[in-house]
Amino acid sequence: MTSHRYVPTGNYRRRKATSLIAQGVMVLAAGLSVGALFAVLGFVFVQGISGLDLNLLTQTPKPPGEAGGGMANAIVGTFIVVVLACVLSLPVGVGAGIYLAEYGRTGLLAQLIRFMSDVLTGVPSVVVGLFAYTVLVLPLGHFSALAGGFALGVIMLPTVTRATEEMLRQVPDSIREAALALGFEQWKVTLRVVLPTAFNGVLTGILLAVARAAGETAPLLFTAFGNPFWNLDPTQPMAALPLQIFVYAISPYDDWHRQAWAGAFLLVALVLAVSVVARILGRRTPARF
Amino acid sequence: MAGPSLQTPVRPASLRVEGLSAWYGRRQALRNINLEIVPGQITAVIGPSGCGKSTLVRCLNRLHEVVPGARVEGRVLLNGEDIYAPGVDPVVVRRRVGMVFQRPNPFPTMSVFENVAIGPRLNGLARGAELEELVVRSLKLAALWDEVKDKLHLPGTALSGGQQQRLCIARALAVNPEVLLLDEPTTALDPISTLKIEDLLRQLKTEYTIVIVTHNMQQAARVSDFTAFMLAGDDLVGELVEFGPTRQLFTNPRDPRTEAYITGRFG
Numbered sequence: 001m002t003s004h005r006y007v008p009t010g011n012y013r014r015r016k017a018t019s020l021i022a023q024g025v026m027v028l029a030a031g032l033s034v035g036a037l038f039a040v041l042g043f044v045f046v047q048g049i050s051g052l053d054l055n056l057l058t059q060t061p062k063p064p065g066e067a068g069g070g071m072a073n074a075i076v077g078t079f080i081v082v083v084l085a086c087v088l089s090l091p092v093g094v095g096a097g098i099y100l101a102e103y104g105r106t107g108l109l110a111q112l113i114r115f116m117s118d119v120l121t122g123v124p125s126v127v128v129g130l131f132a133y134t135v136l137v138l139p140l141g142h143f144s145a146l147a148g149g150f151a152l153g154v155i156m157l158p159t160v161t162r163a164t165e166e167m168l169r170q171v172p173d174s175i176r177e178a179a180l181a182l183g184f185e186q187w188k189v190t191l192r193v194v195l196p197t198a199f200n201g202v203l204t205g206i207l208l209a210v211a212r213a214a215g216e217t218a219p220l221l222f223t224a225f226g227n228p229f230w231n232l233d234p235t236q237p238m239a240a241l242p243l244q245i246f247v248y249a250i251s252p253y254d255d256w257h258r259q260a261w262a263g264a265f266l267l268v269a270l271v272l273a274v275s276v277v278a279r280i281l282g283r284r285t286p287a288r289f
Numbered sequence: 290m291a292g293p294s295l296q297t298p299v300r301p302a303s304l305r306v307e308g309l310s311a312w313y314g315r316r317q318a319l320r321n322i323n324l325e326i327v328p329g330q331i332t333a334v335i336g337p338s339g340c341g342k343s344t345l346v347r348c349l350n351r352l353h354e355v356v357p358g359a360r361v362e363g364r365v366l367l368n369g370e371d372i373y374a375p376g377v378d379p380v381v382v383r384r385r386v387g388m389v390f391q392r393p394n395p396f397p398t399m400s401v402f403e404n405v406a407i408g409p410r411l412n413g414l415a416r417g418a419e420l421e422e423l424v425v426r427s428l429k430l431a432a433l434w435d436e437v438k439d440k441l442h443l444p445g446t447a448l449s450g451g452q453q454q455r456l457c458i459a460r461a462l463a464v465n466p467e468v469l470l471l472d473e474p475t476t477a478l479d480p481i482s483t484l485k486i487e488d489l490l491r492q493l494k495t496e497y498t499i500v501i502v503t504h505n506m507q508q509a510a511r512v513s514d515f516t517a518f519m520l521a522g523d524d525l526v527g528e529l530v531e532f533g534p535t536r537q538l539f540t541n542p543r544d545p546r547t548e549a550y551i552t553g554r555f556g
């Protein structure tokens with residue numbers, strides 16, 4: 001092979017210019033999308049931080065028009081509703097994901113579940129709320145945290161299912177064969193070897209689903225409904241951060257506006273924290289194949 | 290359910306293959322294999338790539354059938370019992386016939402210790418202090434203990450390739466099999482690790498019946514007592530061409546195809 005030097009020609013200069021322009025456009029696009037994110041975060045931060053005080057974290061709402069009070073019940077409510085959503089959706093979602101990856105694979109039922117799951121991802125959350133209203137609120141005769149948890153659980157379900165499936169499918173078959181060759185029953189191979197191998201990935205998927213669900217407002221409007229008082233009973237209406245923010249934001253009171261911003265700040269911080277934990281876990285997957 | 294422990298040496302088992310044929314879907318991979326694997330000896334399986342060596346050993350622990358569409362005909366007698374008889378649980382067969390694969394495949398999220406412990410633990414063989422002892426014994430048996438005794442809590446994948454492969458051998462030994470199948474266990478390893486594993490196999494053979502697939506004829510000559518030579522015919526279905534004591538097969542093959550292969554004229 002003979003060595004040769006690059007001689008810049010006109011053609012080369014033109015390609016270089018085109019490349020520079022294309023790069024510029026892409027950097028701009030990336031900058032805009034990141035910029036939008038930072039604008040929202042910054043705005044929420046600036047507006048929210050001033051309203052943030054101890055009362056917000058420790059007190060329940062005051063009657064309309066009265067200054068003071070806080071969102072303690074909404075913070076706890078969001079926590080309860082999300083936990084309920086997890087309790088309802090994780091067994092089904094993780095179970096379905098395991099079925100898709102380990103048993104159904106390319107079978108007809110598996111294809112069907114995958115299709116339904118994708119459809120469910122696309123259903124607007126307000127429709128899911130309406131569904132929960134119909135199957136839980138109407139028969140029970142009143143709003144409840146349980147119905148809210150159910151609605152959020154349905155929203156989480158397809159994400160959890162597909163994340164579980166994806167992560168299990170990344171476990172190579174050589175691991176399954178090694179486990180089978182030790183004389184493990186199929187269910188032990190799945191639950192004791194394959195699932196632990198994919199655990200961090202599955203957890204990441206679950207946390208991202210949680211982060212998304214925790215900020216949902218529409219499906220809670222006619223399920224958990226909201227509650228200005230302390231309530232820990234899941235069969236009763238319950239406050240939640242997104243609901244409280246919504247109600248306060250559309251109210252005519254300045255102090256409630258201030259609290260809405262502070263609540264938004266809390267909610268964003270919460271979602272961000274969960275997402276960051278999810279990303280760190282996802283990156284730290286010790287599985288090296 | 291307490292199984293036998295490694296302390297009571299298991300009499301090496303006999304393995305007899307009778308009229309074995311295997312398919313992947315419609316494609317036949319093995320035809321009418323007959324083979325008597327001698328207890329307590331090392332049997333090497335050699336032959337060119339694609340002749341069905343892996344398929345054959347995977348039929349010996351009923352791992353072949355986990356491939357979708359794969360199927361087997363014929364009999365494999367483990368101490369006289371057909372492992373393909375109706376009603377025989379493949380899980381039980383696999384506990385008695387251990388396997389080590391071509392590429393070291395320790396469980397990636399488990400520590401060195403856990404990799405070895407999980408077999409006896411999930412199979413209900415040992416627990417607590419007894420389990421710890423069994424793990425140590427298995428690691429010693431696999432000639433790995435001295436190298437990992439300070440690394441028991443590191444991930445299994447943090448070891449070198451040769452160490453990982455011996456970890457896989459320790460893992461297989463920990464569930465106390467009677468037969469050990471090794472499918473090209475040293476292909477991915479350097480010469481020194483290879484020799485270590487060959488030494489190890491020689492030491493293990495008094496207690497375990499060993500079948501080793503190898504591409505490397507020197508290896509077959511070095512470690513095995515018996516050698517089976519396989520070849521795929523024009524229809525690409527693998528058959529057993531010749532089987533006999535290693536020395537005889539390498540110095541005085543009966544079949545001209547064996548001679549052609551060991552003298553490097555094809556394959």
Ligand SMILES: Nc1ncnc2c1ncn2[C@@H]1O[C@H](COP(=O)(O)OP(=O)(O)OP(=O)(O)O)[C@@H](O)[C@H]1O
Pocket residue numbers: 313316318336337338339340341342343344345356504525527
């Ligand atoms: N999962 C599979 N599906 C379909 N055909 C397969 C599968 N695995 C192996 N085969 C085919 O079966 C034949 C025997 O394969 P096998 O892996 O047993 O050969 P081998 O002797 O082990 O080869 P090598 O020395 O390359 O490992 C080959 O023709 C191969 O293409």
Ligand SMILES: [Mg+2]
Pocket residue numbers: 342343344472
């Ligand atoms: Mg092979």
